[in-house]
Amino acid sequence: MVSTEGQVITCKAAVAWAPKQAFVIEDIQVAPPLASEVRIKITHTSVCHSDVSIWQIQELVDVFPRIFGHEASGIVESVGEGVTDLQAGDHVIPFFQGECGHCSSCKSSKTNLCDEFVVNPGDGLMKTDKKTRFSIRGQPIFHFMGTSTFSEYTVVHRAQVVKVDPAAPLNTICLLGCGIATGVGAVLKTAKVEAGSTVAIFGLGAVGLAVAEGARISGASKVIGVDINPKKFNQGKLWGITECLNPLEYDQPIQQVIHQKTGGGVDYSFECVGNADVMRAAYDSCHKGWGVSVVVGIDTSRKILQLNPLELLEGRIWTGTVFGGIKGRSHLPELVAKYMKKELRIDEMITHTLPFSEINEAFKLLIEGNSLRCVMHMHNSEH
Structure with missing residues (x-):
């Protein structure tokens, strides 16, 4: 096999030329990695709601043309100067929440945020030199x-x-790049749910079901799933949800229903919708004195959460999480190991598989609510 190290690679990519416009499979050029960078041959990738949100809302991030995608797996093709812990041939998972390893946040066990790598969907350039590694016919394409x-x-x-265990199947562990790690991590890392706890999950999409998986792993005694789409309830029960509630079927606020069913509220609630009103309901569903509510979803409407300061005296905790509190380099290998030992389910989250060329169909499936995760395989990878 001829080495491509140090050379520009021409390959296929799905380019978004403008918001809401269909992706176009183009021949693009990918420059070699600079110092501290890694060039990866992507084998499998999936569509996450964050891809959809940024692609749809021009007012939020107007950076086009660009190449989306942040939930994937692959194999290292080459590394830049100074990269000593990775080499060509390594199986890897890329992730959006960086971990530099040397800043005060990375050294803290209390957060997975990084002072050097702040998540910014509007920044389409590489941190190394504020330039892009992608181009098409000489025109830069944003990251x-x-x-x-x-x-x-x-x-x-x-x-x-x-770097992850090479025995782990790349067509499934790709989902650890965002959705499953976010949901499971929100339970294990952010909330630290104890065995016997009661849990409420608002929104039973892929991330909500990943929260349910985390609750199962933690040994939660009761897991209530809340969604206005009853079609999701059968799937929810497969993931260990013990009771499903549809707010549209009750005359009173769903948080009051949860209080009645749990004797005062749940120990932990997780908002996985990305809606400020739902976030408030999730907070209110927690038990006074010790309830913890974790905001996992992202509300792009810029709506402000309303809270009377006196409510804080009731002892509930309201917090958020990015990537489920997971430090990518430190924790993702642990999740891969759990999966390989059958302690963590991933396969059941994959409802569709498609070739990469059908990316527009993958987006359609997610937008219309007909898939949890659709894994796309590149033409040169195993299916």
């Missing part, structure tokens, strides 16, 4: 979340990629 996995080859900073 997305530092990962841009909707391409057969991508370049990421070493702080945003981790």
Whole structure:
């Protein structure tokens, strides 16, 4: 096999030329990695709601053309100067929440945020030199979340990629790049749910079900799933949800229903919708004195949460989480190991598989609520 190290690679990528416009499979050029960077041959990638949100809302981030994608797996093709912990042939997962390893936040066990790598969907350039590694016919193409996995080859900073067990199937562990890690991590890392706890999950999409998986792993005694789409309830029960509630079927606020069913509220609630009103309901569903409510979803409406300061005296805790509190380089190998030992389910989250060329269909499936996760395989990878 001829080495491509140090050379520009021409490959296929799904380019978004403008908001809401269909992705176009183009031949693009991918430059070699600079110092502290890694060039990855992407084998599998999935569509996450964050891809959809930024692609749809021009007012939120008007950076086009760009290559989306941040939930993927692949194999290292080459590394830049100074990268010593990765080499060509390593199986890896890229991730959007970087972990530089040396800043005060990375050294803290209390957060997975990084002072050096702040998540910014509007920044389409590499941190190394504030330029892009993608181009098409000489025109620069912007990056997305530092990962841009909707391409057969991508370049990421070493702080945003981790080596994993080569025995782990790349077509499933790709989902640990965002959705499953976010949901499971919100339970295990952010909330630290104890065995026997009661849990309420608002929104039973892929992330909500991943929260349910985390609750199962934690040994929660009761897991209430809340969604206005009853079609999701059968799937929810497969993931360990013990009772499903549809707010549209009750005359009173759903938080009051939860209080009645749990004797005062749940120990932990998780908002996985991205709606400020739902966030408030999730907070109110927690028990006074010790309830913890975790905001997992992202509300792009810029609506302000309303809270009377006196309510804080009731002892509930309201917090948020990014990537489920997961430090990518430190924790993702642990999740892969759990999966390999059958302690963590991933396969059941994959409702569709498609070739990468059908990316527009993958987006349609997610937008219309007909898929949890659709994994796309590149033409040169195993299916």
